[in-house]
Amino acid sequence: MKKKLFSVVMASLMAVSAFAACTGKDDTEFTADTAPQPDTTNAEGEEIYSQEAILDMKMFAAMAGTEINSGNKIQELIAEKTGVRLKETWLAGQQAGEAIGAIIASGDLPDLIDGGDGSVTLYENDLLVAWDPYLDMYPNLKEMYSDEEWDKFRMDDGHIYWANVFGNHYKGVDTSTGHNGEAFWIQCRVLEWAGYPEIKTLDQYFELLENYYNEFKTMPDGETALIPYTALCDGWKYYCLENPPMFLDGYPNDGCCIVNVDDPANPKVVDYNTTDTAKAYFKKLNEEWNKGMINPDFAIQTYDEYISMLSTGRVLGLCDQYWDFAYSLAGPFAQPLDSLDGKRLDEIGCDYVPLGLTIADGMTQQWHSYGDELNQSSGVAVTTSCKDPNAAFKFLSDLLEQDVHDLRFWGIEGEDYLVDENGLYYRTEEMRQLWKDDDYKKDHICSYGYCPQWLGISRDGKNAMMPSEQTSEFYAGLAAPLAACFQAYGAKTYADMVGSLECDQYPWYPLWSWSNNLGNDTDGGVAWANMGECKHEWLPKVVMSKNFDSDWDAYQKAYNDCKPEDFLKEAQDEVNARLETARANGYEG
Amino acid sequence: MSLSESTSRRRKKRANGVEFTAKEFKRQWILIAIAAVYVIYGIIFYYLPLAGWIMAFQNYKYKTGITGSKFVGLAKFQFLFSDAKFLQVIRNTFCMGALNLIFSTVMAIVFAILLNEIKNIWGKKIVQTISYLPHFLSWIVVCGLVHDALSSTGIINELLVKFGIIDSPFQFFASKPWFWPLVVLTNLWKETGWNAIIYLAAITSIDPALYESASIDGAGRFQKMWYVTLPSIRPTIMILLLMNIGNVLNAGFELQYILGNGVIQSVSRTIDIYVLDWAINGRNMDFSLGTAAGIFKTLVALILIVAGNTIAKKTGDERLF
Structure with missing residues (x-):
């Protein structure tokens, strides 16, 4: 007890002292000229920063990630060019909110931070530096969004405190080859074995997984058992289990509810947790569970355990968002394995392809959303602990310079990529394999992945900002079974595989950028927290149930006790408010 | 056991009724000085933090600290x-x-x-x-x-x-x-x-x-x-x-x-x-x-x-x- 109390009290004392420390600051006017400048030249005569002039800064991102080694080659090159060496640290074994809370209580803030869903907490405690004066100083930053988009980042005090760095195409040119969002994923060997059938519904999907499993049972080594399907339930990532009813009904990822647009002038918020589709989906999972088709540990697995299980290639199917699992698999899938006689997992067709399923046949769906989604709920921010905010903003801006951007995502010319006679960047097979190697990543690659970045076509008008979006690189980088799968379905990109309806985004989309920041200060926020807790407990339970119908009814009763109507009312208000704003800006609909 | 010994010793001391006089202080000052370290330790780490209990009766906000937060009673x-x-x-x-x-x-x-x-x-x-x-x-x-x-x-x-x-x-x-x-x-x-x-x-x-x-x-x-x-x-x-x-x-x-x-x-x-x-x-x-x-x-x-x-x-x- 005493220890606990002591820590709370010490935390508060530190909080008080931190408060005292920041009240003294005044708003000195900065200009771009007062930022540090290069002080020496390198062998090629370029102006660079000397080791003494390079500032060391720290960044925390409230996301799981891997720290790179100190002395990382590209990190040093970027430091010479920009004058800042950024040490990134990541979330480890905690939830984002907890980590941010602990950082605030300790008073020990990094210079830069991406607070995830703890971002608003940082703002509410006056710990972030407003971007507004710097946006005019650094056109690279300003260029990231239109004025209207920047306005969406404004907090209730009228200032901008962070910028989301993802899903932003340079000059709006969409060249994306990927599907970063959610889908039911399936290993391409399963599709290949079945002769590339059309899989459109949940039932067809599970039938195929079952058939494949019953045919093979194990990996080619004859020992490691296959797992037909798994769903992650760890913390907020339980969306993998929780939100498919929204997509299966054909709606896009608003995250917290369905927005029904049968009457486009009057969008209506609908709860996807209580629909017939929700019941049908969980009943299906329950059936599959009782047939032994679902990972027996899905309900208790942590994210790390989930990733290490996927890394073995045993799992045939899953529902998740691409970014949450696929990047972690690139390394393990590219390793030659003794158990496969020296073959790699991607060579035997373990790569996942996305399927845009619906609950019934003949429906349209929107698993893939075309165009950039603007998530204003979090992003990279500069904290009040940063001694030289001007240098920090200059650094963020420099990271968007084309040469630095190329270093971050393509690497060093001649070493990590080559340029052909047309000026197009390309990699050799050897280079591609190196970029999947975890040790090489730590020693050589430094992408500063949670700092500002671009998608789309780079400023030379030819190459893609990211190799994964360079069409030639994208195809060359696909393992043979995956390429064959794409070809069999006539798909050029992952998005084609999903086959979503191409339609304009509604002005309230995505609504999760609102629900992610709900606190406990409104009835709707309290209901939202309680609903989440209720679903965390009940959804795995109904899947593992021996008596689905009665458990489902008990779940629905417990769910209704959380007063979802309070939440839905506020969601409706938010949709209306966003629609009003858009109409005021000329949106017709 | 050390604990029961120390309690019994304490009881004995009380029974002896040693008066706390200047003379006694002079005689025992080294012992008192040694004990004082632990008393100070206890005060700093166990009793001073109790001041933080004030927070329980406030609507404490990190921004305003103990001095600036509103009292809300129970x-x-x-x-x-x-x-x-x-x-x-x-x-x-x-x-x-x-x-x-x-x-x-x-x-x-x-x-x-x-x-x-x-x-x-x-x-x-x-x-x-x-x-x-x-x-x-x-x-x-x-x-x-x-x-x-x-x-x-x-x-x-x-x-x-x-x-x-x-x-x-x-x-x-x-x-x-x-x-x-x-x-x-x-x-x-x-x-x-x-x-x-x-x-x-x-x-x-x-x-x-x-x-x-x-x-x-x-x-x-x-x-x-x-x-x-x-x-x-x-x-x-x-x-x-x-x-x-x-x-x-x-x-x-x-x-x-x-x-x-x-x-x-x-x-x-x-x-x-x-x-x-x-x-x-x-x-x-x-x-x-x-x-x-x-x-x-x-x-x-x-x-x-x-x-x-x-x-x-x-x-x-x-x-x-």
Whole structure:
């Protein structure tokens, strides 16, 4: 007890002292000229920063990630060019909110931070530096969004405190080859074995997984058992289990509810947790569970355990968002394995392809959303602990310079990529394999992945900002079974595989950028927290149930006790408010 | 035992009635100076932080600090006791704490007595060393071991399936009735050996003449344990029980935090986790509520210790004060 109390009290004392420390600051006017400048030249005569002039800064991102080694080659090159060496640290074994809370209580803030869903907490405690004066100083930053988009980042005090760095195409040119969002994923060997059938519904999907499993049972080594399907339930990532009813009904990822647009002038918020589709989906999972088709540990697995299980290639199917699992698999899938006689997992067709399923046949769906989604709920921010905010903003801006951007995502010319006679960047097979190697990543690659970045076509008008979006690189980088799968379905990109309806985004989309920041200060926020807790407990339970119908009814009763109507009312208000704003800006609909 | 010795010494001192005079101070100043270090330590680390209790009566905001936050009286306590979740975590904490206290005390005594009966000195040493080693493992490691052992492909499930006791792996961590027993068992595995050390020491100090005369009177092994060993270590047991009873609400944090999950959170969450959720996690940053919950824990601990001590006094047993 005493220890606990002591820590709370010490935390508060530190909080008080931190408060005292920041009240003294005044708003000195900065200009771009007062930022540090290069002080020496390198062998090629370029102006660079000397080791003494390079500032060391720290960044925390409230996301799981891997720290790179100190002395990382590209990190040093970027430091010479920009004058800042950024040490990134990541979330480890905690939830984002907890980590941010602990950082605030300790008073020990990094210079830069991406607070995830703890971002608003940082703002509410006056710990972030407003971007507004710097946006005019650094056109690279300003260029990231239109004025209207920047306005969406404004907090209730009228200032901008962070910028989301993802899903932003340079000059709006969409060249994306990927599907970063959610889908039911399936290993391409399963599709290949079945002769590339059309899989459109949940039932067809599970039938195929079952058939494949019953045919093979194990990996080619004859020992490691296959797992037909798994769903992650760890913390907020339980969306993998929780939100498919929204997509299966054909709606896009608003995250917290369905927005029904049968009457486009009057969008209506609908709860996807209580629909017939929700019941049908969980009943299906329950059936599959009782047939032994679902990972027996899905309900208790942590994210790390989930990733290490996927890394073995045993799992045939899953529902998740691409970014949450696929990047972690690139390394393990590219390793030659003794158990496969020296073959790699991607060579035997373990790569996942996305399927845009619906609950019934003949429906349209929107698993893939075309165009950039603007998530204003979090992003990279500069904290009040940063001694030289001007240098920090200059650094963020420099990271968007084309040469630095190329270093971050393509690497060093001649070493990590080559340029052909047309000026197009390309990699050799050897280079591609190196970029999947975890040790090489730590020693050589430094992408500063949670700092500002671009998608789309780079400023030379030819190459893609990211190799994964360079069409030639994208195809060359696909393992043979995956390429064959794409070809069999006539798909050029992952998005084609999903086959979503191409339609304009509604002005309230995505609504999760609102629900992610709900606190406990409104009835709707309290209901939202309680609903989440209720679903965390009940959804795995109904899947593992021996008596689905009665458990489902008990779940629905417990769910209704959380007063979802309070939440839905506020969601409706938010949709209306966003629609009003858009109409005021000329949106017709 | 050092504790009972020190209490008796204190009583003696009071009986002697040493007057606190300048002369006495001069005579003892070195001792007083040495003691002062600990008194200052106690004041800084145990009593000064109590000033933070003010937060429980404020709507404390990180931004405004203690000096600038608004006083709200008992509103935070009112919120706590009207929150069904808080009542749930009190139940969880109390039940797990009480189960831990009972089982760890009983098992430690039983283990110490059994160990004492081993006549082979090497065997005894080896068993004792192995049994207290887990005490030095961190909870993170222990939880990892337990989690692996009880997972669907873990050793426990493999054995149960192999011997045909169950036909498919059992989900221990998705089953509410299993959580408390698992917490108790994990605690026992980790701490029994360590806790037994103090009882073993007490047993060693029992006069061998008692055992000899018991033998002459025809007592067997079990009778000697029951009539000689147990009554002789009774004062130690009472003192340790009294000290630990204040810890009942410290049923743990790491264990429940790591092994808990969404499915079983209604039985796994303890007061400490509740405090973490409110004071640190997410947008709430409600240090006030966390402090209020902390004060509640302290008060309960105080009441339990005083009550335990009073009972011990009534029954004529060894006591703390």
